[in-house]
Amino acid sequence: MISQLNSPSIYLICGIIIAFVAAVCVVFMVRAYRAGIAIGMDPAKLKRALTSSVTFSILPSIGILLGVIALSGSLGTPWPWLRLSVIGALHYETQVAQAAAEQVGLSSLSASAMTPRAFATIAFLMSVCIMWGMILSILFNKAYLKKLGGQKTKESSGKPGFGDSAMVAMFIGLVSTYIGSYIGGFVSGQGVLTFRGDLTPIIVAAVSALVMACFIYLSEKKHLVWLESFSIAGSMLVGMLAAILI
Amino acid sequence: MQDKTVLDTYNQKTHVIGRIASAITLIMLVGAPFLIGSILGAMPDLGAAAKGFLSVGLIWTISSVVEFLVYTPMLGAGGGYLAFITGNLINMKIPCAMNAREIAGTQSGTTENEIISTLSIAASSLTTIIVLALGVLLLVPLQPILQSETLQPAFANVVPALFGAMAYQYFRKNIKLACVPLVMMTLLFVFVPSLISSTSMMIIPSGAITIGLAYLIFRKKGSL
Known part of the structure; x- marks a missing residue:
C-alpha cells in the first residue's frame, strides 16, 4: 500500500498543486514589490522585509519538513508534502488524519492498516476540515477590510490609531x-x-x-x-x- | 493623486487575483483525494468523512472563523489571501509578517503595511515550499540525520524557541501590561493543567483581556 501512495502519479498530482500555489506567491510578491516602488517606498526597506521573512521561515520550515517525515510513514510522502506545503499545520493534519482513520475503522494511523478507501477518506477529510479560511477569504475578505478601513478613517483625527x-x-x-x-x-x-x-x-x-x-x-x-x-x-x-x- | 489611482487598481486586482487563486486551490485540494482515489481504485467514504467532520471538523471550522476575523486585519488583503491558502498561520506566517513589519517600521492599516505583509507572507510561503521540495527530494539521504536521536529535542522545541524570542521583542514594549496576561495564564495553567492541551483556544481570552487593558492605557497616554 505504501508503495502505491508513493507512486509517481501521486507525486505528480501533489506537485502540480504545489507548483500552482508557488506561482500564486510569486505573482503576489512581484505585484506587491512593484506597488511598493510605485508609491515611493524605499527599495532597501522592501528588500529587508523579504530577506528577514526568508531567514525567519527557514527554521520553522525545517520543522514542517520533519512533520512530512513524521506523516510519511502512514500516508506516504507526496500527500503530507502537499498538505504541509500548502495549507495545513502538523498538529492539525495529525489530529484530523487520526479522526478519519478511526471513522473508517482503522485501529491506528499506520501504513500496515491503510487501505485505498481509508486513504481517500482521510485525504478528503483533511482537505474539507481546513478549507474555511479560504472560503471566508473568497467571500468576505474584501467587505471585511473595507468595513475596517471605513472605521479607521472615522477614527483618524490626527492622533495615531489604536490599531x-x-x-x-x-x-x-x-x-x-x-x-x-x-x-x-x-x-x-x-x-x-x-x-x-x-x-x-x-x-x-x-x-x-x-x-x-x-x-x-x-x-x-x-x-x-x-x-x-x-x-x-x-x-x-x-x-x-x-x-x-x- | 497618481499614487491613489495606482493603489486603487492594485487593491482591486489583489481581490480579483486572490479570489480566483483561492477558488482554484480549493477545488484542487478537495478534488485531489477523488483523483488519487480513482488511481488507487477506491473513492472516499463520505459517510465516514461526515462523522469525522462532526468529531473534529467543527472545532477547526470555528477556529478558522476566529482566525479569519483576527488575522485578516493584521495581514491586509494580499497577505490574507496568501496566508489562508498557504496555512501555518500562528506558528509562522503571523510572526513572520509582524517581524517584517517591525523591521520596516510600518503602521497597521496603512498601504505600506499591506505591501510589506504581502511581501513577507509570499516570501515565507515560497521558503517553506522550497525547503519542503528540497527536503522531499533529499528525504532519503537526509532522513537519518534529521531523525537522529540527538537532534530530536531541538526540533521538538521549535515553538518554545519562537515564543521566547518574540516574548522579549513584545514584552519590552510595555512590561507592566505583559505581566497581567502572563501571570494570569501561568496561574490558569498551573491550577488547571488539563487546559494545556487546548492552549491555542486560551489565546482568545488572553488576547481579549490584553487588548482591553491596552485600550485603557492608550486612552490615558495616547500610546502603549
Missing part, C-alpha cells in the same frame, strides 16, 4: 498564553504543584529570549541593523541548541 497598540497587545496576550502553558506544564504537568513536569520548553524560551535581547542590543545600540534579519532565526537556533544540551 497598532491592539496588534501589539494581541501578540503580548498570545505569547503570554504559550509561556504560561510552559510554566504550567512544568509546575503541574505531572500533578498540580508537583514541579516535576518538563522544564525544557521554559529553558529554551528563556535562552532564546536572552539571545534576542543581545540581537536587539547590537542592532539598536551598536547600529548593526543588518543583524535584525537574523534575530529571530538566530535566537531560535540557539534556543533549540539548548534543548539538545540539557
Whole structure:
C-alpha cells in the first residue's frame, strides 16, 4: 500500500498543486514589490522585509519538513508534502488524519492498516476540515477590510490609531498564553504543584529570549541593523541548541 | 493623486487575483483525494468523512472563523489571501509578517503595511515550499540525520524557541501590561493543567483581556 501512495502519479498530482500555489506567491510578491516602488517606498526597506521573512521561515520550515517525515510513514510522502506545503499545520493534519482513520475503522494511523478507501477518506477529510479560511477569504475578505478601513478613517483625527497598540497587545496576550502553558506544564504537568513536569520548553524560551535581547542590543545600540534579519532565526537556533544540551 | 489611482487598481486586482487563486486551490485540494482515489481504485467514504467532520471538523471550522476575523486585519488583503491558502498561520506566517513589519517600521492599516505583509507572507510561503521540495527530494539521504536521536529535542522545541524570542521583542514594549496576561495564564495553567492541551483556544481570552487593558492605557497616554 505504501508503495502505491508513493507512486509517481501521486507525486505528480501533489506537485502540480504545489507548483500552482508557488506561482500564486510569486505573482503576489512581484505585484506587491512593484506597488511598493510605485508609491515611493524605499527599495532597501522592501528588500529587508523579504530577506528577514526568508531567514525567519527557514527554521520553522525545517520543522514542517520533519512533520512530512513524521506523516510519511502512514500516508506516504507526496500527500503530507502537499498538505504541509500548502495549507495545513502538523498538529492539525495529525489530529484530523487520526479522526478519519478511526471513522473508517482503522485501529491506528499506520501504513500496515491503510487501505485505498481509508486513504481517500482521510485525504478528503483533511482537505474539507481546513478549507474555511479560504472560503471566508473568497467571500468576505474584501467587505471585511473595507468595513475596517471605513472605521479607521472615522477614527483618524490626527492622533495615531489604536490599531497598532491592539496588534501589539494581541501578540503580548498570545505569547503570554504559550509561556504560561510552559510554566504550567512544568509546575503541574505531572500533578498540580508537583514541579516535576518538563522544564525544557521554559529553558529554551528563556535562552532564546536572552539571545534576542543581545540581537536587539547590537542592532539598536551598536547600529548593526543588518543583524535584525537574523534575530529571530538566530535566537531560535540557539534556543533549540539548548534543548539538545540539557 | 497618481499614487491613489495606482493603489486603487492594485487593491482591486489583489481581490480579483486572490479570489480566483483561492477558488482554484480549493477545488484542487478537495478534488485531489477523488483523483488519487480513482488511481488507487477506491473513492472516499463520505459517510465516514461526515462523522469525522462532526468529531473534529467543527472545532477547526470555528477556529478558522476566529482566525479569519483576527488575522485578516493584521495581514491586509494580499497577505490574507496568501496566508489562508498557504496555512501555518500562528506558528509562522503571523510572526513572520509582524517581524517584517517591525523591521520596516510600518503602521497597521496603512498601504505600506499591506505591501510589506504581502511581501513577507509570499516570501515565507515560497521558503517553506522550497525547503519542503528540497527536503522531499533529499528525504532519503537526509532522513537519518534529521531523525537522529540527538537532534530530536531541538526540533521538538521549535515553538518554545519562537515564543521566547518574540516574548522579549513584545514584552519590552510595555512590561507592566505583559505581566497581567502572563501571570494570569501561568496561574490558569498551573491550577488547571488539563487546559494545556487546548492552549491555542486560551489565546482568545488572553488576547481579549490584553487588548482591553491596552485600550485603557492608550486612552490615558495616547500610546502603549
